Amino acid sequence: MxxxxxxxxxxxxxxxxxxxxxxxxxxxxxxxxxxxxxxxxxxxxxxxxxxxxxxxxxxxxxxxxxxxxxxxxxxxxxxxxxxxxxxxxxxxxxxxxxxxxxxxxxxxxxxxxxxxxxxxxxxxxxxxxxxxxxxxxxxxxxxxxxxxxxxxxxxxxxxxxxxxxxxxxxxxxxxxxxxxxxxxxxxxxxxxxxxxxxxxxxxxxxxxxxxxxxxxxKGKGYMDKGLIVKPFSRPDVTYVHPHVVQWKDTDNYKHTNWTSYVRWATDALHAALLLQSPSLPSHYSPYTTTGDSVTSTAKAALHGITEDIIARGLQKMHIVYLRECLQGESVEIHVWQNSREEKELVYFSVVKDGEDVCQIKFWFFT
CATH class of the missing domain: 3.10.129.10 (Hotdog Thioesterase)
Incomplete structure (x- = not known):
């Protein structure tokens, strides 16, 4: 951070x-x-x-x-x-x-x-x-x-x-x-x-x-309350993108830098879209995960987001930091969308040892 x-x-x-x-x-x-x-x-x-x-x-x-x-x-x-x-x-x-x-x-x-x-x-x-x-x-x-x-x-x-x-x-x-x-x-x-x-x-x-x-x-700022970014629940079906925390991800406290989580989320989203691309060769599997097929999980977790929507540009982002992680530790970046919400909204949760470390929302322009 x-x-x-x-x-x-x-x-x-x-x-x-x-x-x-x-x-x-x-x-x-x-x-x-x-x-x-x-x-x-x-x-x-x-x-x-x-x-x-x-x-x-x-x-x-x-x-x-x-x-x-x-x-x-x-x-x-x-x-x-x-x-x-x-x-x-x-x-x-x-x-x-x-x-x-x-x-x-x-x-x-x-x-x-x-x-x-x-x-x-x-x-x-x-x-x-x-x-x-x-x-x-x-x-x-x-x-x-x-x-x-x-x-x-x-x-x-x-x-x-x-x-x-x-x-x-x-x-x-x-x-x-x-x-x-x-x-x-x-x-x-x-x-x-x-x-x-x-x-x-x-x-x-x-x-x-x-x-x-x-x-x-106290009372001198322009806001009545502080910034409220509430944690959210992670669903059962998500695309899971693995990552090992690298030296470049950390700050001089040896903890993950506050921007690294956003970079991981961005990479995970593009990986999920790549894996569900119809032009992707069947033998091509650059990312590994546990559980169900990576490709089918990527398709099931996302509901409408596309590379074209992403190319319109990010409009808003919320991020909340819950715990720390260190160089060499393994994390999973979970990506998903809610089928009842707009297709421009994507959720992310960085998970370490089964616990949420950081949660992020991306809203892209319509």
């Missing part, structure tokens, strides 16, 4: 040979100005320094918001249909969030007064919060506009609006909106709403946010 602060911070400290004592002081926030400088250096002096994000602005009202111009997508952001990859949109959203969380807000908009030295401030006090807690993604929603699929719409650079959605007792929800930046006709391209859960560093269990944080931010 996405780890916004702690892992990046640790990587920077260790990479630059900062002593154990200094690391401890840094994490406790006891290094005063040098601590603030180091925090900012996590981004400024490391990978994100060359990202070339510009025009960072902060607005306190009506809801805490950061505006930012980012480089945008790249040639690697598109699949073989030349449609934007959901995983790339997620990674772009995560990178933009990380940049904002690690970059000091402009002094003039962070409460500084002329002629007075002030402490650096960060959006949503993220660095202070993550000195006390681990923060993980628990659920996410991706909504894509048709404009993103238009060839004549520029996709780099982009303007981003990053706004606080909701603060609950244990969760923080925020939304990233990405727009074209071609004058007065900025088009919304996609929106990513993500809910984070605070986790105690010692017990590794969900924890209540500190009182100072709740007092400052």
């Amino acid at each position: 996405e780890r916004m602060v702690t892992s990046t911070m640790t990587w920077y400290l260790e990479k630059n040979n900062i002593s154990i004592e200094e690391q401890a002081g840094f994490r406790r926030g006891s290094m005063a100005k040098s601590s603030s400088a180091l925090k900012n250096s996590v981004v400024v002096n490391s990978l994100l320094k060359s990202w070339n994000a510009t025009n960072l602005r902060y607005e306190e009202s009506p809801h805490p918001t950061v505006l930012l111009r980012i480089p945008g997508l790249t040639h690697e952001s598109f699949d073989r249909n030349w449609n934007p990859k959901a995983t790339s949109l997620m990674q772009t959203s995560a990178t933009a969030r990380a940049y904002v969380f690690h970059t000091a807000l402009p002094a003039t908009t962070a409460g500084a007064k002329e002629g007075h030295e002030t402490e650096e401030k960060y959006f949503l006090d993220w660095l202070r919060l993550t000195e006390e807690f681990l923060v993980f993604v628990s659920s996410s929603e991706l909504v894509i506009s048709r404009a993103l699929y238009e060839n004549n719409v520029q996709k780099w650079p982009l303007d981003m609006r990053f706004v606080l959605g909701n603060v609950g007792n244990r969760t923080i929800t925020s939304t990233n909106e990405f727009y074209t930046c071609d004058g007065d006709c900025n088009k919304l391209l996609w929106t990513n709403t993500t809910q984070f859960v605070a986790v105690d560093k010692t017990t590794r269990k969900a924890a209540k946010l500190p009182d100072w944080y709740l007092s400052k931010y």
